[in-house]
Amino acid sequence: MTSIEQSLSLEGEDRKASVEKFTVDEVSLPSEWIQGWRLAAIAVGTCIAIGMSQADSTIASTAILVITNDLGGFDMSSWVFTAYLITYSGFPIIIARVSDIFGRKQVFLTCLLMFTIFSGACGASQTLLQLIMFRWVQGIGASGVLSIGTMYGFELLPMDKWPAYSALLSLSVAISLSIAPVIGAALTQLGQWRWVFLINVPVGITGSLLLILGMPKKLPREPSYVFHNNRWFQKLRKLDLPGVLALVGASVLLTAALQQAARGGSFSTPTVASLLALAPIFILVFLFWQWFSTKTQGRFVAEPILAWDLLSNRVFLGVLINAFFSGAIITTSIVEIPQRFVIVNSLSTIEGGVRLIPFAAVMAFTSTIMSLVLTKLNVPVLYWLLIGGLLQVGGVAGFSQASTESAIKASQYGFQILAGVGVGIFNVALLLLTPHVVERKFLAVANGAINQFRLLGGSVGLSLVVSVSNSRLRNDLASVLTPFQVTMLISRTETISELPAATQTVVRKIFGESYNLQMLILIGIAAANIPATLLQWQKIPIVFKR
Structure with a gap:
């Protein structure tokens, strides 16, 4: 039987009285728990949905060069990822809260339908701008799939089944992350991007x-079950619309500013500077509104989208920061590593995708194994997170010293494995920590917040490293190429092959140094996980014990 070894100490008698703990009765297997073919249908359907949304953040990493060579605009290529990541990372909390009000099944299926339709639209794009716009909407659907899919098991199953269910979800991520880049490369190599x-x-x-077949209309333990007879406009009044607008605004402005810089603009340009100035204003407005909504709840405004009880929870804040920084490592590695092998080492897109497998497969495999290990060993979660953080630092630090020559050294794969194990530990530990550090009524939005911070970290991290490295890349290329050649090369990297052999060698080394600079930046991001993990320290540590 799974037990919670430690509950957070809540300040104030009112807060202590309001804590809803997972009781012993919920650990048993009463008749109302869904079992049999319906449970299997839900599990498989959820794995498919989450696997797709995860795969779409990586499958294009090996196809992007072919896409931009067809549609043009390599200097805008990062928008193909970031347009998806902005909405993918900007909506998990919001959609989690919406599902609290309107129901898990209704919102989950709506998001999955949106993702599916706009995936088709992306495939039919005739210009890079169309592709980017469709990716925005596709990301909204994917965010809902991830947010609801990863937490549905907490309400679907008894507590002692959570680790096994999380392992199943991790396995779906394992398969999607491992094979998605290779599938993407194979399709593009066949001319079918x-x-x-x-x-x-x-x-x-x-x-x-x-x-549709497996999920019930409502689960007894989901919040929407309480007011399922309310009309839609009554439910809508429960949504914190000012909080929604402030949160989306902050996410979009911050990521858009970094993307403008990544396209070659200086941080001091009016566009970038104004976006960066507005982003923290939206963040402060969001934080103030959540505090105000929590204090005046039920009298003047709707229930806050992210209650101040969560934002003032030190342990939960540490979890969010960990999710943010590890997300930056995951996204940047998955996007940039295959491109490095293609450009620096003259490999094909499918060969570049295959070279990413040591990172992606090990990361996902570690997540699957750790889902079970965490409940078998009597080791505080804090120690596992510290180990994972150190492994991430070692992995990206080693990869930052990768050779810029055309020959590939085996050590590059070893450093990918180190980083993959580190982020794999983080992925599952942070997911399973959620019900152990928050009240049950906050479970959905807390889980959504962890997903949102991980995805937002990926978006911000990718934009940051690309903006810094692109600035240096342009300057270094200008020393060996004409301005016209630099423009053409940045737009379509395939033009490297049109340069003289000696110039090609120099240009590929310059690109290699640019990618190494990206990994140097990631060292600082990975190292920041250590103090964030220590923020979660408690006298009685949290242990997942069976």
Whole structure:
């Protein structure tokens, strides 16, 4: 039987009285728990849905060069990822709260349908701008799939089944992250890059049908069950619209500012500077509104989207910061490593995707194994997170010293493995920590917040390293190429092959140094996980014990 070894100490008698703990009765297997074929349908459908949303953040990493060579605009290529990541990372908390009000099944299926339809639209894009715009909407659907899919098991199953269910979800992520870049590369090498997105349509329909058959209209333990007879406009009044607008605004402005810088603009340019100035204002407005909504709840405004009880929880804040920094490591590695192998080492797109497998497969495999290990060993979660943080630092530090020559050294794969194990530990530990550090009524938005911070960290981290490295890349290329050649090379990297052999060698080394600079920046980001983990220290540590 799984037990919570430690509950957070809450300040104030009122807060102590309001804590809803997971009781012994919930650990047993009463008749109302869904079992049999319906449980199998839900599990498989959820794995398919989450696997698709995760795969879409990586599958295009090996196809982006071919996409931009077809549609043009390599200097805007990072927007293909960031447009998806802005909405993917900007909506998990919001959609989690919406599902609290309108129901898990209704919102989950709506998001999955949105993701599937706009995946088809991405595949039909005729310009890079169209692709970027469709990716925005696709990301909204994916954020809901991830947010609801990863927490649904906490309400679907008794507590002692959570680790096994999390292991199953981690396995779906393992498969998607491991094979997505290779599938993307294979499709592009066959001249079918559009199927990188179109493949989601039949897969999404299959997952939707399974979830429609398996999921009940409402689970007894989901918040919407309490007011399921309310009319839609009564439910809508429960949504914290000012909080929604402030949160989305902060996410979009911050990421858009970094993307403008990544395209070659200086941080001091009016566009970038204004976006960076507005982002913290939206953040402060959001924080103030959540505090105000919590204090005046039920009298003047709707229930806050992210209650101040969560924002003032030191342990939960440490979890959010960990999610943010580890997300930056994951996204930057998955996007930039295959590109490095293609540009610096003259590999094909499919060969570049295969070279990412040591990182992606080990990361996902570690997440799956750790789902079970965490409940078997009587070791505080804090220690596992410290180990994971140190492994991330070692991995990116080693990769930052990778050779810029055309020959690939085996050590590059070893450093990928180190970083992969580190982020794999973080992925599952942070997921399983959620119900152990927050009240049950906050479970959905807390889980959404962890996903949102991880995805937002990926978006911000990728934008940051690209903006810094692109500035240096342009300057270094200008020393060996004409301005016209630099422009052409940044737009279409395939033009490297049109340069004289000696110049090609020099240009590839310059690109290699640019990618190494990105990893140097990631060292600082990975190291920041250590103090964030220590923020979670408690006298009685949290242990997942069976």
